[in-house]
Amino acid sequence: MGLGSKLKSLIGEDLLDDLQHQLKEVAAQGLDRHLKIAVTGLSRSGKTVFITSLVHHLMEAHQSRSLPFFEVASEQRIISVKDLSATSEKPFPLRQSIQALGQEPPLWPESTTGLSEVKLAIRYKPASRLKRLVNDTATLYLDIIDYPGEWLLDLPLLHLDFAQWCSKQQQLFALEPRATLAKNWCAAQSRIDWLAPANDDALAVLSEEYTALLHLLRNDENALSMIQPGRCVLPGEWASNPLLQLFPILNPPADLSQIPAGSMYQQLQQRYEDYKELIVKRFYREHFSRFDRQVVLVDCLKVLNHGKPCFDDMKSALTDILQSFNYGQSGFLRRLFSPRIDKVLFASSKADHVTANQHHNLDKFLELIIQDAQRDMRFDGIDTRCMALASIRSTESAEAVLDGQTISCLKGINKQTGETIALFPGEVPMELPSERDWNSSRFRFLDFAPRKLPQTDLKPAHHIRLDQALEYLTGDMFR
Ligand SMILES: Nc1nc2c(ncn2[C@@H]2O[C@H](COP(=O)(O)OP(=O)(O)OP(=O)(O)O)[C@@H](O)[C@H]2O)c(=O)[nH]1
Numbered sequence: 089m090g091l092g093s094k095l096k097s098l099i100g101e102d103l104l105d106d107l108q109h110q111l112k113e114v115a116a117q118g119l120d121r122h123l124k125i126a127v128t129g130l131s132r133s134g135k136t137v138f139i140t141s142l143v144h145h146l147m148e149a150h151q152s153r154s155l156p157f158f159e160v161a162s163e164q165r166i167i168s169v170k171d172l173s174a175t176s177e178k179p180f181p182l183r184q185s186i187q188a189l190g191q192e193p194p195l196w197p198e199s200t201t202g203l204s205e206v207k208l209a210i211r212y213k214p215a216s217r218l219k220r221l222v223n224d225t226a227t228l229y230l231d232i233i234d235y236p237g238e239w240l241l242d243l244p245l246l247h248l249d250f251a252q253w254c255s256k257q258q259q260l261f262a263l264e265p266r267a268t269l270a271k272n273w274c275a276a277q278s279r280i281d282w283l284a285p286a287n288d289d290a291l292a293v294l295s296e297e298y299t300a301l302l303h304l305l306r307n308d309e310n311a312l313s314m315i316q317p318g319r320c321v322l323p324g325e326w327a328s329n330p331l332l333q334l335f336p337i338l339n340p341p342a343d344l345s346q347i348p349a350g351s352m353y354q355q356l357q358q359r360y361e362d363y364k365e366l367i368v369k370r371f372y373r374e375h376f377s378r379f380d381r382q383v384v385l386v387d388c389l390k391v392l393n394h395g396k397p398c399f400d401d402m403k404s405a406l407t408d409i410l411q412s413f414n415y416g417q418s419g420f421l422r423r424l425f426s427p428r429i430d431k432v433l434f435a436s437s438k439a440d441h442v443t444a445n446q447h448h449n450l451d452k453f454l455e456l457i458i459q460d461a462q463r464d465m466r467f468d469g470i471d472t473r474c475m476a477l478a479s480i481r482s483t484e485s486a487e488a489v490l491d492g493q494t495i496s497c498l499k500g501i502n503k504q505t506g507e508t509i510a511l512f513p514g515e516v517p518m519e520l521p522s523e524r525d526w527n528s529s530r531f532r533f534l535d536f537a538p539r540k541l542p543q544t545d546l547k548p549a550h551h552i553r554l555d556q557a558l559e560y561l562t563g564d565m566f567r
Pocket residue numbers: 129130131132133134135136137138196197198199200201236437438439440441477478479480481482503535536
């Protein structure tokens with residue numbers, strides 16, 4: 089009997105295969121690994137708070153017990169976490185955000201506008217005995233990147249030419265409340281002769297008005313999500329670049345085969361092509377294609393508050409955004425950028441705005457919004473998970489008796505008034521709300537002021553399911 093066969097009979101075939109596999113892995117990789125997790129979501133979806141809280145809990149994980157479902161932390165295998173963000177060209181505002189949330193009274197961090205990153209080195213004890221034979225400790229280099237979901241909304245432009253994009257925008261601007269909000273801008277467009285020689289001043293004025301309109305559509309009151317081109321509202325390093333003087337033509341000339349060179353139409357068409365080539369493709373090449381895992385934060389409660397048009401608009405924006413992950417074997421994205429994302433976590437943020445018995449409903453409601461995209465991703469072999477979470481739990485559970493019945497309530501500080509309140513925030517639907525529900529003002533989820541995030545001695549009660557999110561996103565790296 090050869091050595092291999094003897095070993096097999098001694099320790100069993102499966103175990104031997106497993107040992108051989110692990111040995112190969114250790115030899116091939118060493119113990120240190122790198123992981124890039126990108127966090128995105130539309131404006132105000134909770135990206136900055138999520139990254140701040142996640143990193144703060146991680147950096148305290150060697151001494152706090154705040155992450156019971158994050159295995160490497162609960163098994164006390166994290167030795168130390170070092171912040172290497174100073175080496176990044178675009179550091180995430182970590183210190184300012186932790187300070188804002190830790191002061192008295194605590195404040196939510198400022199809104200952010202571009203891409204930034206946290207770089208961490210996590211020194212830990214490997215779980216596998218075999219890996220510990222090679223080395224007692226290992227390091228995971230973890231980069232967490234924050235970038236606006238609005239930039240992903242530019243992705244669908246890559247497979248639309250200018251005429252096709254204008255036609256899609258025409259349909260979009262026919263819907264309320266967009267149609268009413270865009271009335272003046274549409275009227276200004278109708279006075280332009282698109283076949284006349286390009287007039288840079290007129291184009292500059294119209295594009296300025298279009299950018300103002302996009303800001304109006306997405307402000308707190310209107311809360312629309314389908315905003316294109318994304319860089320017009322969040323330009324990042326492209327601020328004041330003439331390429332952003334771009335807008336769709338909603339009343340195009342009837343015969344597009346006869347567009348004169350140097351005309352208004354042709355000028356915008358050229359800008360559109362340049363925008364795609366120089367801005368959109370570059371972002372995907374330089375950043376997106378390097379991400380390993382992705383978190384998409386969705387503020388489901390905000391859309392419920394704003395009603396059906398806002399819900400429909402967000403669903404269509406998210407479905408478009410999620411095309412970025414659905415790259416398939418033959419998809420055009422794979423040919424362009426060979427992306428490598430293997431896991432996507434969809435997180436319904438601010439789960440502390442509802443009572444604990446509604447968290448499951450929130451998971452289900454999120455699944456409803458993204459179900460088509462999720463199915464495509466699974467088909468392409470990308471692992472996906474939906475999870476309701478709160479990065480900073482700002483409410484406490486309470487109970488109240490109403491008409492002899494005990495009901496679950498929340499206690500917290502109203503973000504607008506600063507008053508302490510106790511309320512029953514209502515139920516999250518697990519199915520698409522009916523017309524009647526949308527019209528009955530049934531959904532009114534309130535925003536809360538943050539509860540203080542202490543510097544040390546963090547507890548599981550400071551968040552909801554942040555540990556489960558971490559385990560899903562990084563757990564396999566620490567085994
Ligand atoms: N109660 C509660 N509110 C949250 C939580 N996370 C975010 N919020 C609220 O959502 C707001 C936006 O959070 P941010 O993290 O700044 O969102 P963002 O996606 O980074 O926003 P932009 O940078 O403007 O795109 C905060 O000011 C809070 O009001 C949370 O875990 N719990």
